[in-house]
Amino acid sequence: MTDTHEAVNLLSADIRLLGNLLGGIIREQDGESAFALVENVRAAAKARRTGDAEAARSLADTLQELDLRMLKVLIKAFSNYFQLINIAEDQQRIRVLRERERMGQLAETIEQAVEQLHDAGVDAATMRRFLDQLCIRLVMTAHPSEAKRKEVLVKLRHIAEILEDYDETDILPRERASLEAEMTEEIEELWHTRPTRTAKATVTDEIDFSVYFLTSAVMDVVVEIYIDMREILTKYYPEADWTHLPLFLRFASWVGGDRDGNPNVTPEVTLAALDSMRTSVREVYLREIAYLRDHLTQSSDEVGMTAALALRFPLAERDGRYTGEDYRAILDIIHRRLQADMYRTGDDLVADLELVAQSLRVYHGFRVSAGEVRRIIQKVRLFGLHLAPLDVREDSRLHAAAVGELFEHYGLCDEYAALPEADKQQLLTKEIASRRPMFPSEPEFSEATNKIIGMWRMIRTVHRLHGADAIDTVIASMSTAPSDVLTMLLFAREVAVSELVDLVPLFETIEDLRSAPDVMEMLFANPEYRKHLAARGHRQQIMVGYSDSNKDGGYMASNWNLFRAQQTLSDVCRKHGIELELFHGRGGSIGRGGGPTNRAILAQPAGTFSGRMKITEQGEVIAYRYSNHHIARRHLHQVMHAALLGIGAPSRHAPDPKWIEAMETLGALGREAYRNFVYETPGFAEYWQQATPISELSKLPISSRPAKRKAGGFAQMRAIPWMFSWMQSRAIIPSWFGVGAALDAFSGGSSRNLDLLRTMYREWPFFRALIENCQLDAAKADMGIAELYATLVSDVQLREQIFTRLRAEHKLTCEMICRITGQGELLENTPIMRRSIDRRNPYVDPLNFMQVSLLRTLRVLQPESPEYERVLDAVLATINGIAAGMKTTG
Numbered sequence: 026m027t028d029t030h031e032a033v034n035l036l037s038a039d040i041r042l043l044g045n046l047l048g049g050i051i052r053e054q055d056g057e058s059a060f061a062l063v064e065n066v067r068a069a070a071k072a073r074r075t076g077d078a079e080a081a082r083s084l085a086d087t088l089q090e091l092d093l094r095m096l097k098v099l100i101k102a103f104s105n106y107f108q109l110i111n112i113a114e115d116q117q118r119i120r121v122l123r124e125r126e127r128m129g130q131l132a133e134t135i136e137q138a139v140e141q142l143h144d145a146g147v148d149a150a151t152m153r154r155f156l157d158q159l160c161i162r163l164v165m166t167a168h169p170s171e172a173k174r175k176e177v178l179v180k181l182r183h184i185a186e187i188l189e190d191y192d193e194t195d196i197l198p199r200e201r202a203s204l205e206a207e208m209t210e211e212i213e214e215l216w217h218t219r220p221t222r223t224a225k226a227t228v229t230d231e232i233d234f235s236v237y238f239l240t241s242a243v244m245d246v247v248v249e250i251y252i253d254m255r256e257i258l259t260k261y262y263p264e265a266d267w268t269h270l271p272l273f274l275r276f277a278s279w280v281g282g283d284r285d286g287n288p289n290v291t292p293e294v295t296l297a298a299l300d301s302m303r304t305s306v307r308e309v310y311l312r313e314i315a316y317l318r319d320h321l322t323q324s325s326d327e328v329g330m331t332a333a334l335a336l337r338f339p340l341a342e343r344d345g346r347y348t349g350e351d352y353r354a355i356l357d358i359i360h361r362r363l364q365a366d367m368y369r370t371g372d373d374l375v376a377d378l379e380l381v382a383q384s385l386r387v388y389h390g391f392r393v394s395a396g397e398v399r400r401i402i403q404k405v406r407l408f409g410l411h412l413a414p415l416d417v418r419e420d421s422r423l424h425a426a427a428v429g430e431l432f433e434h435y436g437l438c439d440e441y442a443a444l445p446e447a448d449k450q451q452l453l454t455k456e457i458a459s460r461r462p463m464f465p466s467e468p469e470f471s472e473a474t475n476k477i478i479g480m481w482r483m484i485r486t487v488h489r490l491h492g493a494d495a496i497d498t499v500i501a502s503m504s505t506a507p508s509d510v511l512t513m514l515l516f517a518r519e520v521a522v523s524e525l526v527d528l529v530p531l532f533e534t535i536e537d538l539r540s541a542p543d544v545m546e547m548l549f550a551n552p553e554y555r556k557h558l559a560a561r562g563h564r565q566q567i568m569v570g571y572s573d574s575n576k577d578g579g580y581m582a583s584n585w586n587l588f589r590a591q592q593t594l595s596d597v598c599r600k601h602g603i604e605l606e607l608f609h610g611r612g613g614s615i616g617r618g619g620g621p622t623n624r625a626i627l628a629q630p631a632g633t634f635s636g637r638m639k640i641t642e643q644g645e646v647i648a649y650r651y652s653n654h655h656i657a658r659r660h661l662h663q664v665m666h667a668a669l670l671g672i673g674a675p676s677r678h679a680p681d682p683k684w685i686e687a688m689e690t691l692g693a694l695g696r697e698a699y700r701n702f703v704y705e706t707p708g709f710a711e712y713w714q715q716a717t718p719i720s721e722l723s724k725l726p727i728s729s730r731p732a733k734r735k736a737g738g739f740a741q742m743r744a745i746p747w748m749f750s751w752m753q754s755r756a757i758i759p760s761w762f763g764v765g766a767a768l769d770a771f772s773g774g775s776s777r778n779l780d781l782l783r784t785m786y787r788e789w790p791f792f793r794a795l796i797e798n799c800q801l802d803a804a805k806a807d808m809g810i811a812e813l814y815a816t817l818v819s820d821v822q823l824r825e826q827i828f829t830r831l832r833a834e835h836k837l838t839c840e841m842i843c844r845i846t847g848q849g850e851l852l853e854n855t856p857i858m859r860r861s862i863d864r865r866n867p868y869v870d871p872l873n874f875m876q877v878s879l880l881r882t883l884r885v886l887q888p889e890s891p892e893y894e895r896v897l898d899a900v901l902a903t904i905n906g907i908a909a910g911m912k913t914t915g
Contacts, residue, residue, distance in 0.1 A: 035120060039113035039188065046209050047105055050216050055098050062095065063102045071867040088874050096875055097899055103872050104906030105215050107865070108177075111912065112185045114861060116192060119655045133623060134662045135250070136257045138669035147673060149265035152258065155673050158636030159273035160606075161664060164416060165238070166279040166643045167231040173648065173905065174222060175234050177215065182652045184211045220905040221725065228281060228289050232298045235280040235647075236305045239412055242651040243276055244309060248404050250274055250661050268395075274665060275407060275414075277498070277639070278302075282415040284480065285502045291476070292483035295415065299487060299495055302412035310374070311363055313401050318356035320397070321381075323390065325351045331384040337377065355381060370492045371409030378402045411495040417484065418531070419477070421501035421509040427477040428453070428512045430470050431463055449508040450551065453515055457553040463519045477516070485520040493525040500568060500608075504530035505537055507547040514557055524560035529608060533570035535578040535696065538586045541567070542593040549601040558603060566639070567594055568608035572744030579703075579763040581695025584795050585688045592630035599632075606637035622660070623667035628790040631679050634671045644745075645908070684785050684792070687778075691767045699763035702830060708823045715818045716811075716828075717750035718880060721900050753907050755873060756811040756831060760802030765838030768845065782845050800842050804851040804862060805911065808832045810873045817880055869910035876903040 051060045066087060072080030088096070125131040142152065173181075190196075191204045222230075251270055258267040281298025284290045330351055338355045347354035359377050368374045379402060385394035429441035438444065438452060456463070468478045487496050499517065501509050510530050517523040532541040545567065548554050558565060569590055574583040591607060598605040611625070622640060642650065651657045703709055714720060723746065748759050772779045785792040811831065818824035839851055852859040879900045886893040 036113060036117040039116055039192075040110060042191075042205075043109040043113055043184075043188075043208070043212075044106065046205065046212050047102070047109060049209065050213050051098070051102055054213075054216055059095070059098050059102075062091075063099060066099060066871050067867065070870045073870065074867050084871065084874060088871070088878055093895060093899060096879070097902065099871065100875060100899060100902045100906055101216060101220075103868050104220060104902065104909055105212070106868055107906060107909035108173075108181055108215070109184070109212070110865065110868075111909065112181060112188060115185060115653050115656060116188050119189070119653070120192070122655065122659055133666045135253055135665050135669065136260075138666040138673070139257050139261050142669065142673045143261045145674060149262040152262060152673075153265070155636070155669065156273050157271050158672055159271070159668055160637045161274050161668050162277050162414075162639045163275075163664075164277045164279060164608075164639055164641050165235050165413075165647055166641050167228075167235065167281075167283060173220065173645075173909070174218075175230075175237060177218060177220060178648050178652060179237075180211050180215055180218070184208055185653055187211070221901050228287075228294050229297070229301075232281045232301050235278055236302055236412070238647055238651050239276065239278070239302075239408075240305050240309050242654065242657055244404055244408055246651070246654055246657040246661060247274060247276065247407060248400055249658060250665065251403050251407075252400070253662070254665070272407060273668075274661065277414040277416055278412075279416050279418060279641075282417040282496070285418045285420050292479045295417070295480075295483055296487065299411060299415060299491060302415070303410055303491065306408055306410060306412040307363060307366070310401070310405065311360060313397075313404070314356055314360045314363065317397055317401065318353050318360060321352040321356055321393070322350055323352050323385075323393075325349050328352070328385075328388045328390060330355075331380070331387055334380045334384040337380055352381065352385070368410060370494070371405045371411070374410065375402055375405050378405065409492075409494060411491050414494055414497050415487075416498040416500060417480065417496055418500040418502055419480065421504050421512070421530075423473055423477060424501060424509065424512045424516070427470075427474040428515065430474045434470065435463075446506050446508060449506075450511060450547070453508060453511040454551060454553050457511065457515050457518055460518075463515065481516045481520045481522075484517075484522055484526065488522060488525060493522075496526065498527045498529055498566065500529040500531050502531045502533065502570075503537075504532055504544070505540070507544050507551065510544075510548055511551065511554065514554060517557075523557055527561060527564070527566045527606075528557065529566040529568050531568040531570055531608075531610065532590065533573035533577075533610075535574055535582055535586050538569065538574060538590040541569075541590050542597045545594060545597050546601075549597070549603060562604070563602060564604040564606055564637070565598060566606045566608050568610055568639075570610045572610065572748070575759055576744040576747050578696040579699025580760055580799060581764050581767050581795075582692045582699065585692035585695075588630060588688075588791055591633045595630065595633040604635055604637065605633070606635075606639065607633065608639040610641050611643070621663065623663040624790070624794050626664070626667035626671050628794040629671070630791070631675065634668075634675065636668075636672045638668070649912070680789055680791070683781060684789055687771065687781060687785065688792070691771055694770050695763040695767035697763075698766035698834070702762060702834075703758075706827065706830075708820065709827060711820070712815075712818055712823055712827045713750070716814045716824075717754045717756075718876065718900065718904060719746060719750035721880070721883070721897065722746050722749055722753075722904065724897060725901050725904055752911055753876070753904060754811055754814040755805070755807040755869075755911075756814070756835075757802045757806040758831065761799050761806065761838045762831070762834055764799050764803075765834050765836075765841045768841035769837055772841070772844075779844065783847070786845050796842060796845060799838070800846070800851055801858065803835065803838050803842060804859070806835060807866070808835055810870065813873065813877050817877060817884075865910050869907060872903050872906045872910065876900060876907065879903065 048060060048063075051063060066084065069080045069084040069087065073084055088099075091099070122131060131137075139152075142155075147155075187204050187208050191201065191208075196204075251274075254273075255267045255270060258265070281290065281295050281301075326349070328351075334355065338358050342358050343351070343354035344357050347357060359374075359381075362368060362377075363374065368377075378398065382394040382398045382402060385391075385398065425442065429438070432438040432441050432452070437456070441449065441452075444452070464478050464482070468475050470478075484496050484499070499513055501513055504510065510528055513528045514523060517526060517528060530541075530544065532538050532544075545565070549558075569587055571583065571587065574586060577583070578586070594607070595605050607629075609625070611622075625640075626634070626638070649656075650660045744759075751758050768782065772782065786796055787793070808831075812828060815824050815828040818827075842851060843849065843853075846854065848854055852862070879896055883893065883896045883900055886896060
C-alpha cells in the first residue's frame with residue numbers, strides 16, 4: 026500500500042502542477058508584477074501563521090494600499106487556487122481508495138457489510154428480506170449554499186477528469202504535454218469567468234442545476250451500485266438468483282417543488298420542472314437506446330426472437346434499413362416511440378425492453394441481455410420517465426390561513442385561527458369525512474389561498490400526466506400540531522390524491538421536536554387519518570429539521586433533541602403498528618446536520634431504523650459528492666454499508682441510562698449557554714450584522730429563494746444565511762458555541778463525570794459523532810480572523826464584550842473536546858484533516874483580510890453609486906473564494 030510519505034508527495038506534486046499552471050496564467054494575463062504580488066501576499070500570510078506579528082501588519086498594510094483592480098486579481102488568484110486544491114485533494118483521496126481496494130483493506134463498503142452479515146449467519150432468504158425492507162431515498166434540494174455557478178462546476182469537473190488521466194503511469198511525454206495544455210486552457214477559461222452570477226438565480230436555473238447532476242452523474246453511479254450489489258450478493262450467496270433486486274436506493278428532488286418561503290415556485294413552475302426532468306431523462310434513454318440499436322447486430326439467421334417480441338413489434342413497423350437484424354429494428358422502434366413520447370411511464374418502457382432481454386436469453390444471448398440491455402432496464406426502473414419524484418413543501422401556516430378562509434367562506438367557522446387545537450381537529454375531521462367539495466371551480470379568495478388551491482390541483486394534474494410516482498410526498502414545514510397534517514389531508518382528499526401521496530409533518534424547532542410524539546399520537550388516534558395511513562401501507566414519513574433546531578437552541582441541544590425525537594417517534598409508531606420513515610433535513614455544514622451520512626445512519630437510536638429513510642442532499646454537498654464519479658460511488662457505498670448494517674445488524678443495546686441523563690443535562694446546559702449569548706445578549710444582532718457579511722450575502726445571486734421566510738427580524742432569518750455568514754468570518758459559532766460551556770459545567774471538576782463523558786465518547790456512536798463533528802468546525806474556526814471581522818463593529822464596547830465571550834467559549838470548547846478525546850490538540854486523531862486545514866489557512870487568510878477591507882469601504886458608500894456596485898462585486902467574489910477555501914458555505 027502507498028505509504029503516507031509517498032501519498033503526501035503525490036498530492037504535493039499535483040498541487041504544485043496546478044499551482045504552476047495557474048501562476049503561468051496570472052503572468053500571461055496580468056503580468057509579472059501581479060504574480061509577484063500574489064506570491065508576496067501568500068508568503069506574508071504563511072509567516073503570519075507562524076506568529077510573525079510584523080508579517081501580519083505587512084499583510085494588512087499591503088492589502089489596504091491596493092486599488093480595486095489589483096484586489097480583484099488577488100481574489101481571483103486565491104479563489105481559483107482553492108478550486109484547484111480541492112481537485113488535487115479529491116484525486117489524492119481516489120488514489121488512496123483505489124489502493125486500499127486493491128489491497129483488500131477498503132472499509133465501509135457494500136461488500137464489507139454483506140460479508141459481515143453472511144459471517145453472522147444471515148442466509149440468502151433473510152438477506153433478500155432485508156433488501157425488500159430497504160428504501161433509502163436521497164433528496165436533492167435547491168437550498169442556497171452552493172456559491173459556484175454550474176458553468177464553473179463543469180470546468181472544474183473537466184480539470185478533474187484531465188488530472189485523473191494525467192495520473193496514469195503509462196503515459197507518453199507528448200500525451201502528458203497535451204493534458205497539461207488542456208488543463209491550462211480550462212484554467213485560463215476559469216480566470217476569465219465570473220465566479221458569481223450577474224443576475225439572481227431563478228427556479229429554472231436551479232432546476233437546470235439539479236437535472237445536470239442527476240443526468241450526468243447520479244444516474245450512472247446509482248446503476249453501478251446495483252451492479253455491485255448484485256455481484257457481491259452472488260459471491261456470498263451463489264445459491265440464490267439475484268437478477269432482480271428491489272429498489273433499495275433512489276433519488277428524489279425538491280427543486281421546483283419547494284414552495285416554503287419561496288413565492289417564485291408556483292404551480293406552473295412545478296409543472297415546468299417536471300416537463301424539464303421528463304425531457305432530460307428521455308434524452309438520456311434515447312442516447313443509450315441508439316447505442317444499443319447500433320450494437321445489437323445479431324443476424325436473424327443466427328438469433329431468433331420470441332413470439333411475444335414479434336407480436337409487440339410487428340414487421341410492418343420495422344425499418345427496412347435493418348432487414349436481417351431484427352433486434353436493431355426493434356430497438357429502432359423503441360427509439361422512435363420514445364422520441365414521440367408514446368410511453369406514459371417508465372414501466373411501459375421497461376416492459377418493451379424486458380421483452381428484448383427475455384428474447385435474447387431464450388436464444389442464448391446471455392451476456393448481451395445481462396450487460397448493456399440489463400443496465401438500461403435498471404436505469405429506467407430507477408429513474409422512470411420522470412427522472413426523480415418531486416416532493417412538494419409548503420409552510421403549514423399558509424395551509425392554516427387557507428383553510429380558515431375556506432371555512433369562513435362556507436359559513437363553517439368565522440375565526441378558525443382562534444380555535445383551540447382540539448376544536449380545529451374536530452372540525453377538520455368532520456370535513457374530511459363529509460366529502461363536501463371545498464375548492465370552487467373558480468376560486469376567488471386571497472392570492473395566498475388561491476395559490477394553495479392551485480398547488481393541490483397541480484398535484485392532481487401531475488398524477489394524470491406523469492403518474493403518481495412523479496409527486497408522492499407533500500411536506501408541511503413548521504408543523505406544530507395535528508391540525509397542520511389534517512389540513513393537508515383535507516386538501517389532498519379534495520383533489521383525490523389522499524391515497525397517492527405521503528403527508529409529512531416537518532418538525533423544526535427544539536420545542537416542536539419535543540412535542541412531535543404527542544402530535545403523532547393524536548394523529549394516529551384520528552379515524553380519518555388512520556384511513557389515509559391504511560391506504561399508504563400503514564407507513565408514516567416524519568421529517569426532522571437540523572438547521573432551524575440548531576439556530577433555535579445551538580449545536581448540543583439540537584443534536585440531543587433530534588436524537589430524542591427519533592427515539593420517541595419510533596416508539597409511538599411501533600405502539601400504533603405504523604412503519605416509521607424518518608426524513609432527515611440535513612445541511613452541508615456541521616451546524617446544519619452535516620457530516621458523513623453513513624455515521625449519521627449508524628448513530629441513530631437503537632430500533633428506530635426499519636429500512637426506510639430519506640435524507641436531503643443540499644447545496645454544495647451535491648457538487649462535492651457527485652461531481653467526481655469515484656467519490657460519488659464511494660459515498661453511496663458508505664451509505665449502503667451503513668443501511669445494510671443498520672437493518673441487518675442493528676445495535677440491540679439501548680444507551681446506558683446514565684448516558685441519557687448526562688445528555689439531558691448537557692442539552693439543557695448547551696441550550697442555555699447558546700440562547701444566553703445569541704438571543705439574550707443586548708446588541709448581539711447588531712454585532713452579527715456588522716461582524717459578518719450577512720447583509721451582503723443577501724445580494725449573492727445564488728438562489729431564487731429570499732433569505733427570510735417573511736418580513737421580520739432575527740427570528741425570520743433562515744438558518745442557511747445564519748450559518749453562511751459565520752462561516753465567512755471564520756467564527757462558525759453555530760457548530761460549537763455552548764458545547765464547551767455544557768461539557769465544562771457537567772464535568773464540574775469531577776473526574777467521575779469526565780470519565781463518564783470519555784466512556785460515552787468511546788462506546789456510544791451518537792456521542793462520538795456529536796463530538797467529532799463539533800471538533801471539525803471548532804478546528805476550522807479561527808479566532809484571529811474572527812477578531813479581524815470584529816473590528817467592523819462600530820460600538821467598541823459591544824465589540825469587546827461579545828468577542829471576548831466568543832473567544833473564551835471557543836477556547837473552552839477546544840479544551841473540553843481534547844480532554845474527552847484524549848488529544849493534545851484538535852484533530853490529532855485525524856492528521857489528514859489537520860493537514861488539509863493547515864494547508865488552506867495561509868491562502869484563505871488573505872481573502873478574509875480583503876473581505877474585511879472591502880466591507881469597510883462598501884459600508885460607507887451610497888448604494889446607488891457606481892463605486893458601490895464595483896466594490897460589492899469584489900465582496901461577492903471574496904465570499905465565493907472563502908467558501909471554496911473552507912469547502913463549505915452554510
